[in-house]
Amino acid sequence: MDALIEIVGTAIVLAEFKIQKIYCSPLPLFSGTTHCQHGIIPLPAPATAELIKGVPTRATGITGELVTPTGASIATTLAAEFGPMPALNITHIGYGLGSQDFPQPNFLRVFIGQEENNKTLKGEDILVLETNIDDMPPEILPAVVSKLLAAGAQDVFLTPLIMKKGRPGYQLTVLCYPQVKEKIMTLILKETSTLGVRMRPEKRQVLPREIKTILTPYGPVEVKIACLANGEVKLKPEFDSCYECALKNNRPIREVYLAAQNIAQETLTKKNKNS
Structure with missing residues (x-):
């Protein structure tokens, strides 16, 4: 009860x-x-x-x-x-x-x-996971990056390295929240040839952001919008949305990207004037 x-x-x-x-x-x-x-x-x-x-x-x-x-x-x-x-x-x-x-x-x-979404930076704890890889086909790595992002990683990137004995390799770096650490760690060990992963906690400041769908002549495009402390807006059309619209309309990606960026900026400007 x-x-x-x-x-x-x-x-x-x-x-x-x-x-x-x-x-x-x-x-x-x-x-x-x-x-x-x-x-x-x-x-x-x-x-x-x-x-x-x-x-x-x-x-x-x-x-x-x-x-x-x-x-x-x-x-x-x-x-x-x-x-x-x-x-x-x-x-x-x-x-x-x-x-x-x-x-x-x-x-x-x-x-x-x-x-206060649009007034202050947001502080948060983040984990940085890293490992060096030089003994697996590099064409596999983009698939690994996609899987890590789908598993909850906040960011994933690859850095070219020259390893011991002069072999070319890559450093795989993953940013994730502590609550998904085990899931991300397991995925790295399963999907790559590495035998170990380095890990360290870090703090970061991030701008609050949101995803909005903007209607363009080519179809709906998702746009990421963030706001600085002084009210200045930063926006960036999402590549995947632009790519889908470009493919569907047989138009250059850059054309769709610029159209979404301009329409999003005009929409925000009108909204600010009316508020």
Whole structure:
């Protein structure tokens, strides 16, 4: 019954406040034991442990249950991202207090606000995975790049190298979020001849961006739009969309690209004048 009340209550609050996107901090890890129908089991409970697979966590050193199965299911289902809180114009703050005593305050805090999408850079944690390859056919590498991007990598690129003994090779570099690290690592080891992958965490600042579909004489084209702090807009038509329209209309890709770029710029200019 508790789980039902918590899930329905969460849904009601999200609907009441018209929440569009949820960010969650890394979930706290904990230790200890709990009683269930099968007897005494270690914490996190098996259901919780299964739910938080692939989700960023942080160590606390606390003995006691900090994340319940219901809490884990709500967080992992609804959160769009796990990490630092984005820049917000905060309108509401809520607290949910727990009954148990821990070395740190036992409460859940929620901030509600308007995200400043077009005013600030967004800081995020990223992983850089690298490996050097000189003993596989290079024509395979573009397919590997495509698979890595489809698996959740944020960026993938190849750098030509001269390896030991003077052999030509490539450095495969992948940028990804921590939650897909294992998936990306497994894919690299499976799809390439490498026997190991280097990995390091880095921080980066990125401009908020969105993808919009622009109608052109050649068909719909997706355009990536980002905004600088001063309000200046950067936009770039997506190559795949331009390629499809160019192929369908038997026109040069550059022609479709420039048309989409100009139409997108005109649309944004009109929108800014009317707002």
